[in-house]
Amino acid sequence: MPLPPWLAQLANGVALQSAGYLLALGFTCWFKPAWARRFLLAHASTPGRHALELGLRFVVGLAWLGHAPHTALPGAAMVLGLVLVLTTLGLVLMPWRWHRTMAARSVPRVLGHLGWIGLAAVLGGVALAALAWRYA
Numbered sequence: 001m002p003l004p005p006w007l008a009q010l011a012n013g014v015a016l017q018s019a020g021y022l023l024a025l026g027f028t029c030w031f032k033p034a035w036a037r038r039f040l041l042a043h044a045s046t047p048g049r050h051a052l053e054l055g056l057r058f059v060v061g062l063a064w065l066g067h068a069p070h071t072a073l074p075g076a077a078m079v080l081g082l083v084l085v086l087t088t089l090g091l092v093l094m095p096w097r098w099h100r101t102m103a104a105r106s107v108p109r110v111l112g113h114l115g116w117i118g119l120a121a122v123l124g125g126v127a128l129a130a131l132a133w134r135y136a
Contacts, residue, residue, distance in 0.1 A: 029118030
């Protein structure tokens with residue numbers, strides 16, 4: 001069932017904003033690495049941030065699911081949305097302290113590679129923008 005036009009536009013906007021998020025993260029990794037470190041280390045650091053992260057992931061996943069039929073590669077957009085929604089549901093079932101412990105162990109290990117994280121984020125952002133861009 002197709003989305004109402006206003007909801008389709010909203011889904012498109014959220015999908016494009018997710019691309020912008022990755023682009024901003026990538027450039028922050030390159031040009032303001034201390035900010036990027038603080039931002040990445042803050043994930044799951046408090047129950048409120050954990051809930052915010054899960055809420056945003058869920059909304060972005062739903063947006064990609066709703067916008068998928070309007071993209072050049074609907075299957076890829078659908079998979080992206082499903083991955084975000086399903087992994088978010090998995091994190092919802094996991095106690096916050098477990099999420100915090102996993103983040104506390106894994107994030108510091110990758111912070112030494114902020115240049116590569118930045119590159120991956122920028123490339124991912126460009127790819128998502130190309131996928132999300134609504135051709136009329």
